[in-house]
Amino acid sequence: MRAYYVSRLGIAAILGCVLGLGGLQWWLSAAGAALVLLFFLIAPKSGRYVVRSQGGVAPLRRDERTQAIADKAARNAFIITMLALGGLVVAYGSFVRQPIPSGALGGVLALAFCTYPVSEVLLRRSSRRRSLPDE
Amino acid sequence: MTQQQLASLVGVTRQTIIAIERGGYLPSVQLALRLASAFGMPVEAIFWLDGEAKEG
Numbered sequence: 529m530r531a532y533y534v535s536r537l538g539i540a541a542i543l544g545c546v547l548g549l550g551g552l553q554w555w556l557s558a559a560g561a562a563l564v565l566l567f568f569l570i571a572p573k574s575g576r577y578v579v580r581s582q583g584g585v586a587p588l589r590r591d592e593r594t595q596a597i598a599d600k601a602a603r604n605a606f607i608i609t610m611l612a613l614g615g616l617v618v619a620y621g622s623f624v625r626q627p628i629p630s631g632a633l634g635g636v637l638a639l640a641f642c643t644y645p646v647s648e649v650l651l652r653r654s655s656r657r658r659s660l661p662d663e
Numbered sequence: 664m665t666q667q668q669l670a671s672l673v674g675v676t677r678q679t680i681i682a683i684e685r686g687g688y689l690p691s692v693q694l695a696l697r698l699a700s701a702f703g704m705p706v707e708a709i710f711w712l713d714g715e716a717k718e719g
Binding site: 575576577578580591592593594596652654655 | 670674675676677678679682687688690691694
């Protein structure tokens with residue numbers, strides 16, 4: 529784990545330097561590097577990722593349960609988005625009989641962006657809260 | 664052995680171990696075999712079908 533933290537500190541420092549050399553204000557560069565470092569510090573404790581030393585420069589990996597949850601959440605977001613889009617097309621094509629406003633399409637995209645994290649959190653909770661099986 | 668130690672040994676998160684213990688997640692065959700190996704027991708000693716009596 530020590531190698532992981534040292535390498536992530538290096539990556540955050542390099543990112544800060546790149547942002548700074550790219551013309552960003554020094555405090556914004558430092559804040560960006562700090563945010564990235566914070567993510568790397570929290571990720572192994574979050575229950576979403578495991579650190580695999582054989583992972584090379586990308587040692588954070590989802591385990592099989594978190595990968596299954598991410599897949600289901602992505603599937604849910606896709607289905608909800610398609611249903612919302614279909615409903616919008618049918619509603620505007622059959623009832624309103626007007627072109628679909630871009631704001632409504634933005635709403636569908638926002639729905640997709642919200643569905644994924646909400647679905648992910650609910651799936652994670654449901655798999656943890658189930659009671660012990662009868663023995 | 665703590666849940667964290669077991670999780671590190673088989674390469675999953677502690678939350679996955681908790682979910683398996685509670686019956687909220689059915690592990691893959693590969694993970695079941697790794698868990699059995701970590702305990703030094705046959706896989707059927709730690710996983711069994713619903714309604715089937717646990718042996719031993």
